[in-house]
């Protein structure tokens with residue numbers, strides 16, 4: 001019994017969601033746009049370009065393509081500055097244990113992320129070798145909640161979407177998994193991720209029995 005276990009990156013494997021927030025907040029502040037933690041939920045799982053449009057929309061700001069390109073570069077440079085010293089300590093609790101368990105059980109393991117910075121992050125944190133397949137922001141044209149990123153991951157693993165499980169911290173990602181008819185597992189708060197099939201606060205509370213039940217389902 002081989003299933004596809006597809007992991008989002010930011011906020012699921014690594015604690016980078018906070019850095020994305022800080023970097024976007026700087027852009028928003030420089031434009032006098034009020035941008036809260038609550039607004040930030042809308043940006044999780046969403047591409048860089050689309051995220052900027054959402055922020056500009058919050059402040060009703062119209063901008064030229066030239067300005068937008070400049071802010072996108074600024075945001076990414078600032079974001080990357082938080083990652084300079086990144087190492088395996090940035091891997092969220094319970095993630096290594098879960099990946100190892102899936103490896104031991106011979107399951108398909110994929111990354112399904114909107115980020116264009118995914119590969120360097122997986123390398124810096126020493127976790128890249130766990131992944132049989134990596135699909136990231138460089139490989140897809142449609143952003144979550146479009147299921148393209150997860151469907152592509154399952155396809156590369158040669159496993160049916162119905163036999164695929166997605167771990168996500170974003171509303172857009174849970175919706176993408178549901179649209180793809182995959183099992184959706186929310187990592188985070190129940191109030192935000194209520195559309196998920198299962199919700200856990202983090203990987204420390206995901207035990208072997210649960211993983212086994214997904215494999216044999």
Ligand code: G6P
Pocket residue numbers: 010020043044045046047048051076113114115116117118137170
């Ligand atoms: C993930 C994050 C988003 C981020 C997007 C693009 O989905 O949840 O916050 O904007 O990736 O990431 P990138 O590293 O390419 O800017």
Ligand code: MG
Pocket residue numbers: 008009010011012044045168169170
């Ligand atoms: Mg995420």
